[in-house]
Amino acid sequence: MEMLVVVGIMLILTGIGFSNYVFSIVKSRDVRRKSDLSTISRALQAFANDFGSYPQSDANGKIIACDYNNTGLVACTWGAALAAYKNNVKITYISILPADPESDKNYYYEASANGATFSLFAALENDKDPSYRSDLTQPCGFGVLCSYQLTESGVQ
Numbered sequence: 001m002e003m004l005v006v007v008g009i010m011l012i013l014t015g016i017g018f019s020n021y022v023f024s025i026v027k028s029r030d031v032r033r034k035s036d037l038s039t040i041s042r043a044l045q046a047f048a049n050d051f052g053s054y055p056q057s058d059a060n061g062k063i064i065a066c067d068y069n070n071t072g073l074v075a076c077t078w079g080a081a082l083a084a085y086k087n088n089v090k091i092t093y094i095s096i097l098p099a100d101p102e103s104d105k106n107y108y109y110e111a112s113a114n115g116a117t118f119s120l121f122a123a124l125e126n127d128k129d130p131s132y133r134s135d136l137t138q139p140c141g142f143g144v145l146c147s148y149q150l151t152e153s154g155v156q
Contacts, residue, residue: 026125029101030148033122034131036098037107037150040120043082043094045152050086053115054152061108061121061138063097078106105141121146131155 040063047065048054055065055073062075067084076082078099083092100106100122108121123140124132124147132147140146149155 023126030124030126030129032101033107033124033148034150036100037120037122037148039094039098040082040107040109041150041152043097044118046093047082047084048115050091051084054111054118056115057109057111057118061106061110063109065093100140102141105144108138108140108146110138118152120150122148124148 044054044063044065055063058064058075060075062077063082064073064075065082065084066076066080067073068081068090070085070088070090073084076097078097080097081092082094082097083090085091098107105123109118110121111118121136121138121140123144126132127134127147129148133149134147136146136149138146
């Protein structure tokens with residue numbers, strides 16, 4: 001009987017520990033997403049300093065700011081460099097454009113028509129996060145809506 005009580009207590013403690021572990025993994029992915037968007041934002045600020053406006057976005061939420069061969073700006077690929085030519089000089093704004101830590105999700109970029117403003121979006125997993133938003137409509141993956149927004153002026 002004592003052995004059953006000890007095993008029961010150990011199972012309860014293991015269950016609590018495992019759930020805390022899973023929640024910490026979720027929170028760490030959300031922290032990475034926020035950090036990634038902040039890093040991308042700084043690269044976009046540098047791009048705007050050189051080109052006079054923020055880059056445009058395509059219909060899939062990609063940043064049209066990459067030019068690897070001095071042939072014109074195209075949509076950047078998440079996980080590749082964000083680099084472009086300015087006066088025939090290649091400038092790398094970020095060596096690896098961060099991608100979402102989960103392969104079934106992606107970041108989403110949206111720019112104003114005149115290039116004066118931009119928004120970056122990610123899908124947070126922790127809906128208790130103070131920055132979590134349920135009113136966003138941008139797609140951050142197959143069947144996943146974005147829930148975090150960062151603009152040129154900060155978190156929205």
